[in-house]
Amino acid sequence: MPGRVWTPGAREDDEVVLTGSNLPAVGEYNQTVVLDAIRRHPDGSTRSKLATATGLSSMTVANVCRRLLASGLIEEHGTRVSGPGKPPGILRLNPAGGFSIGVHIDPAVVTYVVVDLAGEVRDHTRSGTPSAQDPASVIDEMGRSINALIETSGVDRSRVLGIGIATPGPVNIADGIVLNPPMLPHWHRVPLRTALSAATGLPVLLEKDVTAAAVAELWYADAADSRDFAFMYYGTGLGTGIAVGGEVVRGVSSNAGDPGHMTVDPNGPECVCGRRGCVGYSTTPRALVERAQREGIVPGAAAGIPEVDAAFTALAALARAGDAAAYAVVADAARQLARAVVVLVNLLDIERVIFGGPFWSRIASIVLDVLPSVVRSDPALVPPHDVRFTESVIPVDVAAVGAATLVFDSTFSPRASTLLISAG
Structure with missing residues (x-):
């Protein structure tokens, strides 16, 4: 799945992209805008094209790219000859710049995946769905499985951004609680998000499985x-x-x-x-x-x-x-x-x-x-x-990959709501 898998479907000349702002107060938003534009071009983009695509000034793009390079989220490859002068560098996502764990809880099986920043599934494993009536034992087993997968996959744990969980509904997303899925009879108001975060030391997102699958399809879509x-x-x-x-x-x-x-x-x-x-x-x-x-x-x-x-x-x-x-x-x-x-x-x-x-x-x-x-x-x-x-188009388990994508989407997708200033 190299190259295209993390792109939501934009072409080099696509104009359907979010634009940024040059206001100093929205530096983090601008960073997500630039990163989003880079990931839409898996073959790489130059700083000048990023400025055109995002509506940001050349200086703002240069400063943002410097921070992204320093953080390891992007990398610079070669140059692209486009006329006289110094050829511009080509910026791409660094696949090893970040990883996400996706977990899909199905009544038949639990699937775990490790996905890198470029959208490639680095490793995956499956186990029987825990049905123990004691939620604590369920969380412990899942925590052990996640920690083991990170270890066996060989990814840098410090680069794991978080865990996404896709589970049958109904769910309480606000509190991270699995309510009472009809085909998981022993799962009643399981506080999965908080408990699994405590078990792994990683931030956790919870989503309904079919929603996670839709998120994955949007991220993996062709133009x-x-x-x-x-x-x-x-x-x-x-x-x-x-x-x-x-x-x-x-x-x-x-x-x-x-x-x-x-x-x-x-x-x-x-x-x-x-x-x-x-x-x-x-x-x-x-x-x-x-x-x-x-x-x-x-x-x-x-x-x-x-x-x-x-x-x-x-x-x-x-x-x-x-x-x-x-x-x-x-x-x-x-x-x-x-x-x-x-x-x-x-x-x-x-x-x-x-x-x-x-x-x-x-x-x-x-x-x-x-x-x-x-x-x-x-x-x-x-x-x-x-x-x-x-x-x-998703290999392995679309809900598990979708769960992992939730973490990237939450971390890196530009949202205008982040620009709102709190009244308090």
Whole structure:
């Protein structure tokens, strides 16, 4: 993933960039503006081009770049010949200038990643999801896993900027608390952010998993990619990350993105909410496995998450191999997902739907063979524009990488709100 992975999609001649200010009181803001402009150009940029892109004076850019070079966040490579005089130096992000740890807590597995400042995953590991009723033991295990990963990855611990955690909702972002995720029965009001920070000595950010996935997609986007999309996250459950106008939609309590109780089949199975045909109940891996087991396509009976995982893998393999009954199970789920997608496209007027998540790849080829035509032919579809369907470009685990990206986004993204002067 070298080069392009940390870019949000700008080209060398892109004018869609934030501009800075020359006021002395906003030095830190100007620093983030310049750093943001540098990371948008993975092939490097000169100081003069940075000044043009940011609207800052040449002297301000020079001073900011001097600080960034001294801090190790950027590095200068060679020169670019552009006319008479001394050739200008080429400034790029220093991949080793900063690292972030991303943690994704899924009911099936916990994924840990180390991501460098250029967006490359340096190392990753997985472990079973802790289900102990004692939150302290859960935090201790995660803290040990994070410390071990930093050690084995060989990165400079002093350069680790923080930890991002992506977890199923609902969450209390303000207090860093995991409330009561339905598929993590022993996780009730776990103060994960504070406790994990104490266990590792690092700052911690907490985010809902589907939101973290959307953040990652924005950071990794190509120049031509739409900034208005829904990320259909297919894991143990179904979630949706939303980006509109290049900004992630979090909602009032940061718990946006739960389409699970959207009805897609009025005659479908009864959901735990009492309604029938909820998309989050009818299309999950467990639901597909239970149907396949009832029809004798795969043996056994759905039990715990590991058994569902194994049976889902077997079902998907049969479907991809052309087994008609297995294919029908997955294709029916694709049609139900398509109905949910139509509602989302109508509601948000988005141009792209992205698919990803830990269970997605096993059924991707079948769903993408069935779903697009069902969406486009649905008489309920309102927007006149075409809708594109793509897969996540993120390797490993998109929510884990998204969690790591949260740290970089929080640390380095320029935000005009930082310019506000407190009345107190």
